[in-house]
Amino acid sequence: MKNNKLFQVSTLAAFQNKGYDGQISIKNMLSYGDTGFGTYDKLNGEMIVLDGVAYRAVGDCSVEVADLSDTTPFATLGVLEKSKEQVLEINGDMSQLIANLNKSIDNTENPILSRISGRFEIIEIHGVWAQSQPYQELDKIVSEQSVLVLEKIRGSLVGIFCPDSARGLNVIGWHFHFLSEDKKIGGHVNNLIAASLNIKFKITEKLAIISKND
Ligand SMILES: [Zn+2]
Known part of the structure; x- marks a missing residue:
């Protein structure tokens, strides 16, 4: 399935x-x-x-x-479409968001897919420009991207949690990308401040790698 x-x-x-x-x-x-x-x-x-x-x-x-x-x-x-929405109080930054997500979802064994929407007091993001050969290390590329700090903006985060068992396969813990409500600004999230946000999430069975030939 x-x-x-x-x-x-x-x-x-x-x-x-x-x-x-x-x-x-x-x-x-x-x-x-x-x-x-x-x-x-x-x-x-x-x-x-x-x-x-x-x-x-x-x-x-x-x-x-x-x-x-x-x-x-x-x-x-x-697939997230049928998940029901709930309110998550944050009143803090990304570490507070993560703490409250972990408390309300209460699962660290499975991969979790979420969408977190509403008004962000502050959100700090970066995009990335296309690279050419010879490629640099990922850390170096990311460190060279400019950071954008947005204030009082509505939008959605996609948040994905991967458990320790996914080491090597994916990023362990929570990782968030942002898209503004008007779909004009977005990127990888470095940090944020929010009061309360609406969250939909799904606890999945496991990670599966898409084969090139599927
Ligand atoms: Zn990212």
């Missing part, structure tokens, strides 16, 4: 070993889920998948809808 798994393209280990070239089309990837994130061929933008649409946030955090024929070297997504 596609619905009970969290799917990923490639592995974190391969991606961090400069595996930045696209492997699977966005069209194929979107057949596995409606909510998620990742990046594009040659790191040409941070990816945010919401409501079955893949958005690209380039280095200045401006956003466009990705072509279905584009490809991804690394992405994680699943």
Whole structure:
């Protein structure tokens, strides 16, 4: 059942070993889920998948809808559509958001897919510009991207939690990407401050790697 798994393209280990070239089309990837994130061929933008649409946030955090024929070297997504919504009080920063998410979901064994929406008092994000050969280390590329700090903005986070058992496969713990409500600004989230947000989440059975030939 596609619905009970969290799917990923490639592995974190391969991606961090400069595996930045696209492997699977966005069209194929979107057949596995409606909510998620990742990046594009040659790191040409941070990816945010919401409501079955893949958005690209380039280095200045401006956003466009990705072509279905584009490809991804690394992405994680699943099906969230039928999850019910609840209010999560935060009154703090990203560490407070994570603490309260962990308290209300109460599961650290399974991969979790979530969408967290509302008004952010402050959110700090970055996009990424496309890279060319010879590729640099991922940490160096990320450290060279400019950071954008937005205030009083509405939008959604895609949040994914991976348990310790996913080490090497994916990012352990919580990882968030942001898309503004007007779908014009987005990126990887470094930090945020929010009062309360609406959350939908799904606890999935396990991580599954999408094969190139599926
Ligand atoms: Zn990210």
